[in-house]
Amino acid sequence: MTTTKTTPFDLASYRAAAAKLREQFANNMPPPHPDEILPVNGKLHVVLSGKPLPPEVMAELSRTSSTELPEFRDELAKMKQRDTVSHK
DSSP: OOOOOOOOOOHHHHHHHHHHHHHHHHHHSOOOOTTOOOOBTTBOOOOOOOOOOOHHHHHHHTOOOOOOOGGGHHHHHHHHHHHHHHHO
């Protein structure tokens, strides 16, 4: 069994280095989006107005993705062809 050397651990210098690193990360972050909901004291606070979304907004939020992956391109083409044949 080998023995290991232990170095004394300085908690104050560790905390100072951690605070400096957090500050560097915070300074390099882009500003938040104006509509972004940020946590306050670790909790998200959201006000629900109870009003339904307009149909235009709902359609925009629930639309399908336009991203087409090359791996699935053939399968998507087959599915679209089946859908057009079955609707006729």
